[in-house]
Every structure is written in C-alpha cells, then in structure tokens.
Amino acid sequence: MTLLRRVAALLAALAVLTLAQVVAAGPATAHAELVSTNPLNGAQLADAPGEVVLEFTESVALLDDGIRLLGAGGDAVPTPAPVTDGSTVRWAMPRDLPDGAYVVSWRVVSGDSHPVTGAFSFGVGEGVTVNPVEAEQGPAVDAPVQVVAARFVGYLGFVLVTGAVVFALCCWRPARRHPRTHVLLRTGLVLAATAAVLALLFQGPYVTARPLSDLFDRALLSETTHSSFGAWTQVRLFILLAMGAILWPRGALENKVNRWIAVTGVAGVAITFSGTAHAAASGAVTERAVDAAHVLAAGIWVGGLVALTAAASGRGEKPDTHAIRAFSRVALLSVLLLVATGTVNSLYRLDALDSLWRSDYGRLLAVKILVVGTAVAVAAVSRRRARQGADQVRGSVRVEVVTTVLVLALTAVLATVTPPATTDPAPAESTATGPVSVDMDLAAGASAQLEVDPATVAGSRLAVELVDSEGGPLDARQVRLTATLPEEGIGPLDITLGGAAPGHWHGAFTFPYAGEWRLTLTVEDRRQAAVVTSGTVDIR
Structure with a gap:
C-alpha cells in the first residue's frame, strides 16, 4: 500500500x-445550563415564596450581585445573599415580600470559567399579572x-x-x-x-x-x-x-x-x-x-x-x-x-x-x-x-x-465558545399574548427592519426582514438577536429566531419590564462575515 x-x-x-x-x-457536557426553577417561570403564587431555587446541570459559582430580584418598577429588592450547594442555588426571600410581579435576573459562572445568564419571573398575590420571560439561556457575553x-x-x-x-x-x-x-x-x-x-x-x-x-x-x-x-x-x-x-x-x-x-x-x-x-x-x-x-x-x-x-x-x-x-x-x-x-x-x-x-x-x-x-x-x-x-x-x-x-x-x-445546549429550557407556566418597527443599517447598503408586535410586556412576536443593496431579500446564514434594558442592568437576553424564507426571520419574546430596550442584531452572511447593528424600542 x-x-x-x-x-x-x-x-x-x-x-x-x-x-x-x-x-x-x-x-454531552457543556457550560452550565438551567434545568428548573422554583417558582416556575411565570408562576402566580398566592403567598410569597420562602426561597427561590435554581437547578443547573452542574456546579456553578456565584458573582457579587450576580443574582438580583427586581420589582414591578425594575428596582432591585433587598434580599439575603444566595448560596450554592453543588448544582443548586438557594436564595432566601424576604419574609415581608409584598404582592406584585418579580423578575429574577441571574448571572453565574460555569465550572469551566465561562459566564452564563438568564432571567425568569413570578408573581405574588391574587390579581397580579405576570408573564414568563421567554429568553433562551446562553453565555452572558x-x-x-x-x-x-x-x-x-x-x-x-x-x-x-x-x-x-x-x-x-x-x-x-x-x-x-x-x-x-x-x-x-x-x-x-x-x-x-x-x-x-x-x-x-x-x-x-x-x-x-x-x-x-x-x-x-x-x-x-x-x-x-x-x-x-x-x-x-x-x-x-x-x-x-x-x-x-x-x-x-x-x-x-x-x-x-x-x-x-x-x-x-x-x-x-x-x-x-x-x-x-x-x-x-x-x-x-x-x-x-x-x-x-x-x-x-x-x-x-x-x-x-x-x-x-x-x-x-x-x-x-x-x-x-x-x-x-x-x-x-x-x-x-x-x-x-x-x-x-x-x-x-x-x-x-x-x-x-x-x-x-x-x-x-x-x-x-x-x-x-x-x-x-x-x-x-x-x-x-x-x-x-x-x-x-x-x-x-x-x-x-x-x-x-x-x-x-x-x-x-x-x-x-x-475553549471560549459555548458547546451546543443539551437540555430543554426550564419549564414555564403558560399565559395568553400597534406593532413597532425599528430600521437598522447593515454594511454595503443593506438594511434590516425589525417589527415588534405588540410592543408590550404581554408577549410579542418579532419579525426581521433583511434587504440587500438592490432591494431584494438578503439570504443570511445566521441571525442572532439580543435584548438589553440598560437602565435596569438586565440582559443581554437571547431571542431565538428561525428562518422562515430568504431574508425573513421570526421569533417570540416576552419583555419582562416596560422601558426602552436595546435590540442588538448580528447578521452573518454565507461567507461567515458578521455585521452587528442595534436599535431601541419602547416597551409599554
């Protein structure tokens, strides 16, 4: 031979x-992934929980101020410090936690030294409306x-x-x-x-x-x-x-x-x-x-x-x-x-x-x-x-x-790229759902239009239309979208998009709070060249 x-x-x-x-x-094993939360994402509770529990696929390390409880107005609620027990994070809640809607914004470090982030919501008291945070967990940055x-x-x-x-x-x-x-x-x-x-x-x-x-x-x-x-x-x-x-x-x-x-x-x-x-x-x-x-x-x-x-x-x-x-x-x-x-x-x-x-x-x-x-x-x-x-x-x-x-x-x-997720997102309790458009410039005369319908905290559908310099559909290999509420320190939260047709991408997302959200769009073409652009949308 x-x-x-x-x-x-x-x-x-x-x-x-x-x-x-x-x-x-x-x-397979990858970065730490959120398996479950207690309360569930979007849960409506009659009484305030004694503690919040986050269960991950593996051990995680906590960061100072990495896990925060945010009230209906987006203000941080004072809480005892969370503790870890292997892959479980336990977080005692204040005994006098008032009725209302809350969001848990979390950021932890996986065992392989990479940060992961996410958020989920719950409500306390009867008559309180709360929507699950539909944000896929991923690396913080x-x-x-x-x-x-x-x-x-x-x-x-x-x-x-x-x-x-x-x-x-x-x-x-x-x-x-x-x-x-x-x-x-x-x-x-x-x-x-x-x-x-x-x-x-x-x-x-x-x-x-x-x-x-x-x-x-x-x-x-x-x-x-x-x-x-x-x-x-x-x-x-x-x-x-x-x-x-x-x-x-x-x-x-x-x-x-x-x-x-x-x-x-x-x-x-x-x-x-x-x-x-x-x-x-x-x-x-x-x-x-x-x-x-x-x-x-x-x-x-x-x-x-x-x-x-x-x-x-x-x-x-x-x-x-x-x-x-x-x-x-x-x-x-x-x-x-x-x-x-x-x-x-x-x-x-x-x-x-x-x-x-x-x-x-x-x-x-x-x-x-x-x-x-x-x-x-x-x-x-x-x-x-x-x-x-x-x-x-x-x-x-x-x-x-x-x-x-x-x-x-x-x-x-x-060594710094996230392996693909191996678990389904943490379960959430189900809830029911004039659109707002954001125009964004891409390279070489191309553009993107992002539509949020409705632009409220009740749950939105997002549609991204990519147009090339000649007015035709821009066929991208991959499109990523993240949402950040800078004034409250929330995000970036990943928004999962799926390609419906050349130049058209769709997804669903529930904004946990009203405010001016920054949406960052990353468009990667067939040559794997990426363009990052952003715009803001007022969520009510």
Whole structure:
C-alpha cells in the first residue's frame, strides 16, 4: 500500500470513528445550563415564596450581585445573599415580600470559567399579572479577543516548553545544551507565565461584563483569585515560575534531577489546563484526565516540531538522521494519543451529528478536525522522508509546524465558545399574548427592519426582514438577536429566531419590564462575515 493510500485510509477511519461515536453518543457536557426553577417561570403564587431555587446541570459559582430580584418598577429588592450547594442555588426571600410581579435576573459562572445568564419571573398575590420571560439561556457575553489571545499565548508557551524538554530528553541529547533549544525553553516559560497573569486579570471583567478599565480592581481580582479558575491558573503560574528558576541556566537539562523536574512540571501544567477548560464543567476526573492528555499530546507533537525545526536551522550542530527518526516515533505516538483523546472530547461536547454544522462550536470543531487531518498527512510524509535523511525532511516539517500552530489557534477559540445546549429550557407556566418597527443599517447598503408586535410586556412576536443593496431579500446564514434594558442592568437576553424564507426571520419574546430596550442584531452572511447593528424600542 502506498503512503498516500495509508494516509487516506487512516483519515477515513478517524472520520468514520468520530462520526459514529457522535451519532451514538449520550448526553454531552457543556457550560452550565438551567434545568428548573422554583417558582416556575411565570408562576402566580398566592403567598410569597420562602426561597427561590435554581437547578443547573452542574456546579456553578456565584458573582457579587450576580443574582438580583427586581420589582414591578425594575428596582432591585433587598434580599439575603444566595448560596450554592453543588448544582443548586438557594436564595432566601424576604419574609415581608409584598404582592406584585418579580423578575429574577441571574448571572453565574460555569465550572469551566465561562459566564452564563438568564432571567425568569413570578408573581405574588391574587390579581397580579405576570408573564414568563421567554429568553433562551446562553453565555452572558462572547469571550472577548483578549481572553482568546491570552489562551492562545498560554498554549503556545506550553508547547514550546514541552517541545524543548521532550526533544532534548527523548530525541537528541545535544539539544540539552543547544542554544536554540534553550531559547525555546526560556521563551516558552516567559510566554506561558505571562499568559497566566493576563488570564487572571482578564477573567474578572469577562465574567462580570465590566469594562476592561476595571482590570486592576482589587475586589474583582480577589473574586477571580478565589475562584476555581483562579486557583488552577495560580497553580500553573507557580509551576512555571519554579521551572523557570531551575531550568533557566543554559545546560540545566544536563542534570538528571532537573530533567525529572522538567518532566513533572510539564505534566503538572498540562493538568492545570483541564481545570480551566470545558472539562472543568462536569468535574469528572476521567474527563479532566482526557483533556490533560490531549493538551500534553499536542504539546509534544507541536512543540517537538518547533524544537526540531529550530535546531535544524542556522549554523552550528544540527540534528542527525537518528534524531529525526527518534522524533518521528515520538510524534507518531503523540498524534495517536491526540486523535484518541480528541475523539473522546468530541463525545463530551456533542450529542448529535447535526451539532457539527448547526452550532458555532461544532463548525469550529469540524474545521479543527480538517486541519489536524492535514497535519497528520504532512506528518506521514515527514516520517517517510526521515528514512531518507535529514535534508529530505526539513521542508515538510516546516509545513507541519504551520498547520499545527493553526490547530493551537483553533483550540484557543474553541475553549471560549459555548458547546451546543443539551437540555430543554426550564419549564414555564403558560399565559395568553400597534406593532413597532425599528430600521437598522447593515454594511454595503443593506438594511434590516425589525417589527415588534405588540410592543408590550404581554408577549410579542418579532419579525426581521433583511434587504440587500438592490432591494431584494438578503439570504443570511445566521441571525442572532439580543435584548438589553440598560437602565435596569438586565440582559443581554437571547431571542431565538428561525428562518422562515430568504431574508425573513421570526421569533417570540416576552419583555419582562416596560422601558426602552436595546435590540442588538448580528447578521452573518454565507461567507461567515458578521455585521452587528442595534436599535431601541419602547416597551409599554
């Protein structure tokens, strides 16, 4: 069998295995999802409840002022502080809570360090009218670019450290004192430690939806450092600082004790990543072990490639054929581990085949699978050329480095994207239902018209019409709509829209309070280019 056919057979087998496992998979794990509330959304109670209970799919962490009880006028009602018991949030209500309509606006942090938000309503007393809040729960905000960038830099630093250590210990002995290998080791330690510090700073504004100017707010930093995310990130930082203190001198890897410290440190850092990624959501040891092994395998493969390329470039001593073949064997094992753990991870995140193309997370995962497949194919070519000599393999190794670094970038983005929901929205009690139009400008002469009918708190139907620059229907790939009441600090609340025809999207939503609501529309075309626009509507 030729090399090309072997690679094709391997990729086909991996694709079939992944798809088959996704089709047969059971419930997946993602961010925390609201399962139920007591009282129910829209419930009408004769007497004030003694407590409000929110049940999630997994453990959540509370934020200061993250859960608020709002009265009929939108004013916050003083309440005791809520407490968590695993996946359950219990919130004692005031004993003298008067009759009226109330909205619970909540924002919590999932076990994987991402914020989720939502709201529900209930009424107390006879004759009180209350409508359920029809807002699909989702992440409070998309992860900002600085959070994604910090994760990427952290991954990059880790793979540089891992690659330098593994290449020096398992593939080429002279690398233990080689100047280029040592530069990679030092660079990786600096990048990884810097990324850990930035992650701690960025986490507070991200989960609380506060501006980046609050980066050094002491209360925010304290809240972050005392969270699960903060604990794991601080452990990672301490390990990196300890490794830096011991391994910084050139030739440190010549010492046997230092080599054991380097190996232990790399493994420890890999474990900490499992405490700040999606695997942390369920808290399952097996899921975290799989995630840590996945990160470690990627570090060995990608980092080893960078170390090999760096050592083979420039002047001075270069890796010989024996070293290249040794790395080829290590890379093969790491790729097999990477694919195996990646397949298992996909089962944890996706519970249906159509999630691969119906969710942002699934589409990104599909792209990552394709890029990994490309890298595996290039690696197979490199393995074959390794048998022919060092000069034959360097070109394909450089291509392999580029594709694997792209995999790192996709991994950083995936770590901040919400996997598709796996539970139905929390149940709500049913209630009964001149339209208002909002015109919005899109790019390149296109426009959108949003109609809210009726513009009241009794329940509304929303229709979005997209028109291109020539007056025809604009065929969008995806349209997202959120509602925010800035003056009361409510939202953003997601409004689910469905495509009825090209250029036409419809949905239903109940505005919990009267006031001037800001509606933010995100239109993504077939080229995946997104345009964000907004407008306001007065709800009575």
